[in-house]
Amino acid sequence: MAKVYSYDEVSKHNTRESCWVVLYGNVYDVTSFLSEHPGGPKIILSLAGKDATEEYDPIHPPGILEESLPAEAKLGKFDEATLPSEEKSPAQEQAGELEGPPDLESLLNLDDIEEVATKQISHKAWAYYYSAADDLHSKQLNNSAYRQILLRPRVFVDCTNCDTSTTLLGNKVNIPIYVSPAAMARLANPDGEWGIAQACAKFGALQLISNNASMTPEQIVKDARPEQSFGWQLYVQTDRKKSEAMLARIAKLPQIKFICLTLDAPVPGKREHDEKSKNVGSNLPVRSAIQDGSASSTSPDPKDATAGQSKEGGESSGGVGRALFMGTAPDLTWKTTLPWLAQHTKLPIVLKGLQTHEDAYLASLHAPQVKGIILSNHGGRAMDTAPPAVHTLLEIRKYCPEVFDKIEVWVDGGIKRGTDVVKALALGAKGVGVGRAALFGLGASGKEGVARVLEILKAETETAMRLLGVERIEQLGLQHVNIRAIERDLYDGPANLDKPSLWENVRSKL
DSSP: OOOEEOHHHHHTOBSSSSBEEEETTEEEEOGGGGGGOTTOSHHHHTTTTSBOHHHHGGGSOTTHHHHHSOGGGEEEEEOGGGSOGGGOOHHHHTTTTSOOOOOGGGOOSHHHHHHHHHHHSOHHHHHHHHOOBTTSHHHHHHHHHHHTSEEOOOOSOOOSOOBOOEEETTEEESSSEEEOOOOOGGGTOTTHHHHHHHHHHHHTOOEEEOTTOSSOHHHHHTTOOTTOOEEEEEOOBSSHHHHHHHHHHHTTOTTEEEEEEEOSOSSOOOBHHHHHGGGSSSOOSOOOSSSOSOTTSOOOOTTOTTTTBOTTSSBOOOOHHHHTTTTBOSOOOTTTHHHHHHHHOOSOEEEEEEOSHHHHHHHHTTTTTEEEEEEOOGGGTSSTTOOOHHHHHHHHHHHOTTHHHHSEEEEESOOOSHHHHHHHHHTTOSEEEESHHHHHHHHHHHHHHHHHHHHHHHHHHHHHHHHHTOSBGGGOOGGGEEOHHHHTTSOOSOOOOOHHHHHHHHHHHO
16 A cells, blocks of 8 residues: 655655655655756755645646656655645635636637636736737737738628638648647646647647647647648757657657748747746746746857856746747758758658748748748747738738749738638638637637637638638638738838849858
């Protein structure tokens, strides 16, 4: 019979020399693991002698505990009845007081879902999901830019039928809406990224799995239908061996059809809501020893492995987003990165985070290795006042429309309505991504909440198509939108596309 430990017994083991924690009702001796923890020892020591389940569970994939600790580290059971009331977690204190699950049918739009989720998830989860760079100008403009575009409805058109199916990189999907790579989904709900996959399966949508997912890729895709499609987001690591190992791992999962190389956040932006959350409630669930700390402080050389450490040698505290950038490589280039990728994966490449027509043009020159691009400013989370994707989409139409014939162009950021989806498609986008909406859907009601997000967007998209007199996605075009109001804010400088010399300049560096 397993030994049962009281709170008093466990709480005494709260030092580097003897560090115990409680996880899922069991007591573990993690002393020997302190030096091996990827995020450093400080976060574990801050929970030493306590129940760490609430901090641990949302950000660690199921099964990782057993993989990381030897069997003898599990000492026995924990007697929760001995836990002093002042030590109980907020979740334990509120047990029996929380409202029941929301009536999803009563949530009519994405703002309704976000409002419900905000009341249910932890403050640190909300701060991480909601946060964006600096003054949130780009985050807000991502959405308001779509409001400036007007639709041009047609009449006397039979709108009985409406087909939202299309293909993304040759993969059939039932809706042109995909879930953007959204990190740390289990901060919102235990269903996590697997729950997003289940919702996507219901609506035939594509899912991009975050490099910083809180579940393993195998766990996320394990119940996927044969026809379901996924992409894998790649943040290239400074230690390239780690990225190469992940690419090899992804190659064994046939459900994952392409690699999405993220380029819009080589370093973390200054997300003030996220960083302020470190002072609210309990410790942050993730913390790193590299590229950590506050974005309000000057940073050392990003290649320095001690970046972000305090003067005393411990870890400084920062937001969840900053911690997730641990080890991310800031040195990617056209010259080095695409050839390196070609050596380690045969999957198609989608480049995420392009924000100018010049880079879109250069990407098109790398077809067929590069099959698509995602116009994105990282949800406004990297550089504030960077342009919304729809501006870049219009830039491409203005300066180098041939890009649309060479590679697929997707967009994300600011999508709140089906009318936003239709506007992006009419301007040439092949797919339209939502990220925060999926996370808030999880927070509202797990996988059913994500399904409600997709249901709302699909229904609104169908309504907009019918009112435009459009039966199929491919019929949408420039004739369905009035962009006059937004043209004033578009880039109006030189094209910077002396095309032969531009390409020769790139080739000379390869």
